[in-house]
Amino acid sequence: GENVEQHPSxxxxxxxxxxxxxxxxxxxxxxxxxxxxxELGKRPQLIIDIRSNVGEKxxxxxxxTLNKTAKHFSLHITETQPEDSAVYFCAASFLSGGYNKxxxxxxxxxxxxx
Amino acid sequence: xxxxxxxPRNRITKTGKRIMLECSQTKGHDRMYWYRQDxxxxxxxxxxxxxxxxxxxxxxxxxxxVSRQAQAKFSLSLESAIxxxxxxxxxxxxxxxxxxxxxxxxxxxxxxxxx
Numbered sequence: 427g428e429n430v431e432q433h434p435s436x437x438x439x440x441x442x443x444x445x446x447x448x449x450x451x452x453x454x455x456x457x458x459x460x461x462x463x464x465e466l467g468k469r470p471q472l473i474i475d476i477r478s479n480v481g482e483k484x485x486x487x488x489x490x491t492l493n494k495t496a497k498h499f500s501l502h503i504t505e506t507q508p509e510d511s512a513v514y515f516c517a518a519s520f521l522s523g524g525y526n527k528x529x530x531x532x533x534x535x536x537x538x539x540x
Numbered sequence: 541x542x543x544x545x546x547x548p549r550n551r552i553t554k555t556g557k558r559i560m561l562e563c564s565q566t567k568g569h570d571r572m573y574w575y576r577q578d579x580x581x582x583x584x585x586x587x588x589x590x591x592x593x594x595x596x597x598x599x600x601x602x603x604x605x606v607s608r609q610a611q612a613k614f615s616l617s618l619e620s621a622i623x624x625x626x627x628x629x630x631x632x633x634x635x636x637x638x639x640x641x642x643x644x645x646x647x648x649x650x651x652x653x654x655x
Contacts, residue, residue: 428599432582435580460643460644468648469630469646469647469648469649470583470630470646471646472643472644475643515582515583517583523596525588525590525596527585527588527598528585528644529585529599530575530582530583530584531582532580532581532582533580533582
């Protein structure tokens, strides 16, 4: 069935280090993969997304890579800062009954320590 | 700024009560969604609507119903609330754009507690 698995569930890094969060999805037809960041007490907000026609996308300190053959995609944050501390959700699109919808991973709680 | 709003922001209710959560948006988007967030389970889709006459069940629709009163309004009802419906509920909207899937914009959330 439709499923997105996300690892790790928690991640603790020192300021300046890199952080990597990985997701796998079940449907080979999925073609859109967004990442959302949710700060404490706030709403989720899109930080980066990638479509199936590209393998990598970068925006300043964040990047996402996609391996369609293996059905996994990853979020990379370089030079982490305390304000990167948040819960990060990956998602993948699934086509069901003619409608495209998102299935989210369970989330990764990232803590960046000064 | 165009936004997605939810009322109430917090609600405590008792088992068996009917409750309605409301979502309004000024983004002019056709697509609206209801999710619930539970620790360790991420965001799970309850219902979604791609226009005023369109309602679709998501992953976890049992125990919930929705109403799309207008393009800008999408309400979620719990007909008879139970404690395991205690969660954080988010409304979201998106623009179909060119037909390719696009960013979803979330409301601030409603924290619901069922005693």
